[in-house]
Amino acid sequence: MSKPKLLIARRLRPIVEQRAARDYDVVLNPEDRVFSSAELIAACSEVDAVLPCHSEHFSADVLNAIGPRLKIIANHSVGTDHVDLVAAKAAGVVVTNTPDVLSDATAEIAILCMLGAARRGAEGDAMVRSGQWTFWSPDFMVGRQVTAKRFGVLGMGRVGQVTAQRARGFGMEIHYHNRSRLPANLENGAIFHDSLESLLASSDVLSLHCPVTADNKGIINARTLALLPDRAIVVNTARGALIDEDALVEALTSGKLFAAGLDVFQTEPVGNPALAALPNVFLLPHIGSATEETRDAMGMRALDNLDAFFAGKAPVDRVA
Numbered sequence: 001m002s003k004p005k006l007l008i009a010r011r012l013r014p015i016v017e018q019r020a021a022r023d024y025d026v027v028l029n030p031e032d033r034v035f036s037s038a039e040l041i042a043a044c045s046e047v048d049a050v051l052p053c054h055s056e057h058f059s060a061d062v063l064n065a066i067g068p069r070l071k072i073i074a075n076h077s078v079g080t081d082h083v084d085l086v087a088a089k090a091a092g093v094v095v096t097n098t099p100d101v102l103s104d105a106t107a108e109i110a111i112l113c114m115l116g117a118a119r120r121g122a123e124g125d126a127m128v129r130s131g132q133w134t135f136w137s138p139d140f141m142v143g144r145q146v147t148a149k150r151f152g153v154l155g156m157g158r159v160g161q162v163t164a165q166r167a168r169g170f171g172m173e174i175h176y177h178n179r180s181r182l183p184a185n186l187e188n189g190a191i192f193h194d195s196l197e198s199l200l201a202s203s204d205v206l207s208l209h210c211p212v213t214a215d216n217k218g219i220i221n222a223r224t225l226a227l228l229p230d231r232a233i234v235v236n237t238a239r240g241a242l243i244d245e246d247a248l249v250e251a252l253t254s255g256k257l258f259a260a261g262l263d264v265f266q267t268e269p270v271g272n273p274a275l276a277a278l279p280n281v282f283l284l285p286h287i288g289s290a291t292e293e294t295r296d297a298m299g300m301r302a303l304d305n306l307d308a309f310f311a312g313k314a315p316v317d318r319v320a
């Protein structure tokens with residue numbers, strides 16, 4: 001029996017590509033750049049399956065233009081906001097993601113963003129590298145301590161829970177808002193807020209961990225930022241679209257916020273030059289899941305989903 005034809009849309013870890021090549025007739029993206037919509041349509045129309053990252057956008061138009069051969073989009077990401085799930089379902093294309101395996105790595109980056117923002121990591125690094133570190137005094141590079149402060153989690157899913165656990169290690173008090181309250185064993189002492197507004201008022205550090213949907217785009221905006229305690233810190237390792245970046249720049253400039261730590265942006269790659277011009281931001285280039293261990297595990301999980309699908313079973317991580 002011939003192997004299913006699989007498009008690997010971005011180059012993956014060698015161990016993942018090797019397994020894929022064993023079980024599938026693999027088509028690689030040799031240049032490892034994001035396909036244009038036209039290229040994505042053309043490439044996906046020639047295969048049975050595609051293994052993309054969050055960088056490949058499957059809008060309704062793209063999905064409707066892809067030929068009938070494509071049966072499954074096995075994402076190499078937990079987020080699926082780059083795929084129009086309704087259009088995929090209508091087109092009869094199965095969609096899977098890679099939850100769980102990236103929670104630890106993303107939680108690490110959330111903590112790095114928090115500490116980088118609170119303790120002025122980017123400023124300090126730039127000062128030492130540029131040779132501008134020519135003096136020292138007791139009030140030099142003074143940041144904010146996170147120990148014993150309140151850590152607010154918006155979206156207490158898998159990544160939110162692991163990040164909360166790490167923040168507990170700093171003696172932080174955990175607060176969260178979620179669609180529904182978690183059972184006590186998962187809540188682990190965290191304080192539930194039944195509204196975003198209530199969470200914001202209790203967050204010295206606000207960390208975003210919810211998927212972006214049509215309903216929560218720009219949920220962190222001028223109105224909601226104003227509800228945070230003065231000199232709070234905002235951390236985002238989820239999706240840039242959750243934040244109105246103009247409002248964030250204003251809050252960071254006015255001193256309403258002490259700092260922000262961001263791994264994701266409205267426009268990626270590149271980010272927002274207005275944010276990059278501020279000293280009180282700690283910025284990373286969307287590397288939440290970028291560890292050797294996690295990227296291997298994500299690739300394997302995506303292949304597990306493909307294997308199940310082509311064996312006629314239900315993929316564990318089916319989202320549409």
Ligand code: 8YV
Nearest residue numbers: 053054076077078079286289
């Ligand atoms: C990835 C992500 O950077 O999982 C997600 O939703 O945003 C990231 O883990 C990416 O899609 C890796 O392929």
